[in-house]
Amino acid sequence: MLRRWQTTSYQQGWRFRADWFLPEVRTVVTSFASRSTVPAPTARSLGAARARNGVSISETMTDFRSLFMAAEQSLDIDALQSLAEGWAEVAETAPPISCTDVYTGLATKAHFVRRIHELSAAGPEGSRPHALAVITLPESLESRRHGWTLLARLGETVQCQLSGTGSIAMYRSSAVHVLFPLSESNLERLMKCRTAVETVGEGVLRPSRMMFYPLSSVPSEMMPPSPFPEPL
Structure with missing residues (x-):
């Protein structure tokens, strides 16, 4: 599942391949594999981690959609909302670490x-x-x-x-x-x-x-x- 998600995310436009894997990614995959859902705290943690790593909200959400595409399942809107909330909570205070604006995905x-x-x-x-x-x-x-x-x-x-x-x-x-x-x-x-x-x-x-x-x-x-x- 992890490999399929990663491959699908790359195909959907993930920019920097070396930055994709995080510990929170494995946690999401473990939850998804065992219950076919992503609990709100798990999705929120992934969103927060993406924000801390300078990933835009657009790229973060596209990546999360790729998980469900890889699993051939309908997108969990509640989990997506939790992901976005986790990202937003961190984005305001996280120091910029890349040349990409986290809100738009465009240049800083x-x-x-x-x-x-x-x-x-x-x-x-x-x-x-x-x-x-x-x-x-x-x-x-x-x-x-x-x-x-x-x-x-x-x-x-x-x-x-x-x-x-x-x-x-x-x-x-x-x-x-x-x-x-x-x-x-x-x-x-x-x-x-x-x-x-x-x-x-x-x-x-x-x-x-x-x-x-x-x-x-x-x-x-x-x-x-x-x-x-x-x-x-």
């Missing part, structure tokens, strides 16, 4: 800015021309920020839409920032990404606004005119 601000600095240092001859796109979203009406379940779905959508483009994306201040290699096909993918983002959460992220900004190495004629973005 530090990693995103470092990538911009790397491209700037390389100069115009060191890499393909890159540009920055900012998809500004409506702010949450209920609180100062969007809920983590919505952010998880947002991150999943952005990653899916931009897969294979060579882009790196970050969520910050109700906006998705995308650093991408400049090409006609990538611009088309970004347009589709914006459309997909607006469908997340039954339209609560609609309407959005997308602006493009060239990096210093990009000739201005290659980019549509846009005002300069606010500092990250």
